[in-house]
Amino acid sequence: MESCRLAHRHGPEQADRPGGPRVKGRVLGFDFGHKRIGTASGNRATGTTAPLETVAATRQGPDWPRLVGLVHAWRADELVVGLPLHMDGSESHLSREARRFGDELASRTGLPVALVDERLSSSEADDVLTLGSPPGKSRHRRRLAHRDSIAAELIVRTYLADNPAPTCNR
16 A cells, blocks of 8 residues: 655755756746746755756746756756736736736646745845855956846745655555
């Protein structure tokens, strides 16, 4: 008889590397924005997450070839997009755009996309960067370069914590 339970897993290990066969439970997260889209990876089996890169967006829209390329390179089987909500939980114009981004990402990759409440993720990313950066003029540049990918990592971390993988004992 098989006994299953839900387990929360957290660990300091780095998330899986790109390439290889598709791995069940490999998650890619996206922090959508008009100018930049942060990306991050996560692994359900280990509970680990890691920021990846920030992909530029233009007036014409996201860099779809780069984003779809990341999904394929990392062999993700789950995608997560941050949903920017107002503090009262209501949706904004950017929320609707993030939903459209998620719909288009699902269409282009053929993978399911989950939306995750990302309230305060960018603020938390700023806190992480401020704590890890020495003061100086270049702090602001470093923060902008990494803020979105760290926000995406926080989105993936939230998703994994709220949707843990079932573990089964035989």
